[in-house]
Every structure is written in C-alpha cells, then in structure tokens.
Amino acid sequence: MAFSSEAPPRPVQAGRLVDHFQYGLDAPICLTWELTYACNLACVHCLSSSGRRNPRELTTDECKAVIDELERMQVFYVNIGGGEPTVRPDFWELVDYATAHRVGVKFSTNGVRITPEIARRLAASDYVDVQLSLDGATAEVNDAVRGAGSYATVLRAMENLAAAGMRGFKISVVATRHNIGQLDAFKALADRYDAQLRLTRLRPSGRGADVWDELHPTAEQQRQLYDWLVANGDQVLTGDSFFHLSAYGEALPGLNLCGAGRVVCLIDPVGDVYACPFAIHDTFLAGNVRDVGGFTRVWRESELFRELRQPQTGGACTKCSAFDACRGGCMAAKFFTGLPLDGPDPECVQGHAEALLVGGDRAASAPRPSQDHSHRGPVRGQPVLLGLPARRESRPARMCDESPLA
C-alpha cells in the first residue's frame, strides 16, 4: 500500500526520499485500520478474508484510545476499511472522534450505507474522504468479483455523493484480467461523478490467494496497464501499488518502495498490527495495540519492524539491473505465492519469477492466511467468476470441517 495517502508524494526538494524512508519514520505516513471483519459482501479477492465479525474486535473506547495515540504521533490521516466499516454501529461516532482530534479519515466502502443523508454529511466535512470499491466498469465484470447487485449499490452511492456536492471522492479499482480493458471506461466514470480514479494491484492475500491465478493480469496486460499509467498517472491514484512495473523503464509517480513497516502498516479489527494491509499472516504480525505501550511502542520498537527497516542486502533481485527501479516488488505478493522474500515478485516484468511459479506444488506449499472470517453459509448475491461454470469449491476452513478424525 503503500502510500496511499493518496496523493503521490511530491518532494519539495530534489533527492531520494526513498533513501530516508527505507529506514522507517517515527510514525507511519499511511496507516490502514480495518475496523471490522464483518461485511455484507463476499468478494472473491477479499484481502482480509472478511465476512463475519470477530467477537474480540476493539471496543468503541479502545478505538478512541488508538485515535488518541495517532493524534499524539501526528498521523495525519487513517485509511479505514474492513470488512465493511460502515456496518459498525459506532462507525460515525469514531469518524467524528478522529476528525475532532485532527486525524483525517478516508474510509473504504462498498457504498451500502451511503444514503443521500450520509452523503450530505460527508460533503460538509473537509476531514473525511470516501473511497468506493468498484472492480468493473460494467455490472457484469464487477458483480462477478464483488457479487450480484454490488454494481448497482456502488453506482447509487456515487449518485448520492455527487448530488450532495461531494467532489473528488475516490473510486477504487483492483486491476484484474477482466477489467484491464476497461481503464478508459473507469476514468470516464470517475470524471462523470467528479471523482478521482484509484487503481490498485490485485494481491494474492486473503481470499485473493484462491483467485489470483485466474484474475491477475497477464504479462501483456501488465504492459498495457503500465503504458496507461505512464500516460494518465498524474490524474490517477495508485497507492503506489504498481511499483513493480517501474522495471519496464520510466518510474511511475510516487515512492517506488515497499513501505511495509517503514511508512505503512495495518491495524486489524482485533488490534493486531501487521506490516501492511496485504500481509495478514503471523509472519508479519508486529504486536497488538492492546499490549503495554500501545500502537506507538509496536511501531517504534517491534522486532519485526526493526528488521523490515534494514536495507535488503542479499538475494537474487539485488543482482538485477532493474533492482533500483522495482526494489524486488511486493513482499506480500511473494509470500502468498510461495516465493522467497528476497527473490523476484510473482509478476516481475523481466519474467524472473516465471520459472519459480510453474512448480507443481508451489500453490500447495504457499502459506495460507492465518485467519479466515469468510461467511460460512450462502451469501446473497454470491459472486460467480466470469468464465467459470459455477462457484469454486472452497477449501475446508479446518481439517475437522471435513474429516471426523482430525
């Protein structure tokens, strides 16, 4: 995630901020906070495997204590997500609390709660920004990933925001094999609502691991995406998520660096702090905001984050001529596809990962997410991937769900 600050950072003076940022900052620039694992949808690529609320989720008071800390650390804004954060009964109370403490909020939503009344309220605040998730410029492409009816829901939310006079809200698209051909259509949609388009990378995280092989862009599509970003990059946000594409040549706008544990991190609904929103796994768990010293101590002192702030010294990628451009790509993408962390990104544009990915047991040996909050029963509007006859068989959540002996 890099940074999705979302504005591409613009250095005031020439020089390489990357060289400063790789050693970490006193507080994150870009903090993602997932408020709940509960969600009304069941998107096939959900990176937090959301669906059901976790009973140990932070209470309202605990959330306010985290916000107090963020204010003290001068974290300018948080990116709130989930799950679907607006289904938390205290969601608006927490948004108001954060903005009253000068912690700006951008929240991601599927639009389900963006009524005309809420839209007017959002339009009136300078400190709250909205990011609507949309993964297809047509209902067919979107609903195959996000579920039947989800396109209509998000379009209605856009209408409500635009009617309320909200300008520059974000429309966030995960780039997939089925929507790369719709980039101009997404841009036109954003322009129509006076919104800003944001494109991010599909990661093999959470349920995304189950669909990554089918949905991640082909090599030709990656090139198409890169060319489109070079041509339109100044008008499109990316959360710096495509820095692995910089190895094609010209660097894309933003910080071309994995910010995990250096300038970004994730607080999950139960207060666990992970190195980045795409790395919900025990390997990248730095601590919990409920621990002594709270979030501040986790950020500044955790062993994991200290390690991540060391420059990468070994590994195959450091010998590659493109290393300065792509820095080896995305840690989470490597991890969840079973590739070594100091090796190439699974979507390495030089093709260095291709031989590593073809091994027969690669998918089987890749680490699985440490947790799964997916809905267990049927979900209204369950997504059905394009080109597939029916819903895939899901893997058993635990051995005992399948085997009476385990």
Add this chain to the structure above:
Amino acid sequence: MSAQIHADADFDLDAAWRLHPQVAVRPEPFGALLYHFGTRQLSFLKDRRLLAVVQELADCPSAAEACRVAGVEPATLARYRAALARLAHSHMIART
C-alpha cells in the same frame, strides 16, 4: 515546468507568509512531513533548515526575515526561495 519557474519568479520574499491553517507539520529526522487537510496533499521538507524557515514564517514580517532568523546564508537564499515558491504553489504556505 515553465509554470514552476514562473512561480519562483513570482514568489515575494519581502511579503509576510505563514503556514496554511489547514496544514499540519510533523518533524522527522530528515526534515519534515507536511500534510494539507484541504487538498489532501502530502509534501516533504528534506532539510531541517527549511523546516526552521517554515516555522519562523508566522513570527516574521517577511519570508526573507524568516530565512535570516533560521540561519540561511545569503549564498543559498535562492535555493530556499525556490523551495518556498513550491510550497506556496501547492498552498502549503499562504500570504498573511
């Protein structure tokens, strides 16, 4: 780029400036981070002295005086003027 050069030439060192009221400053070892809550833009000051200049602006009758108080040498004033021009261009600082 030409717009940038134009902005540099326009920047009035003799005028009084201040940080935009919607901008927050977070000092960091390398300089500082600036965040504008209105434009939602993030900027960086890659220099502790530039941070000092920005912090002096509100208390000085002119940007030139803020530079002097912060210890900017006359030989490097042009560089700081250019940096201030960029900050003005992105509305991080404003005329009082």
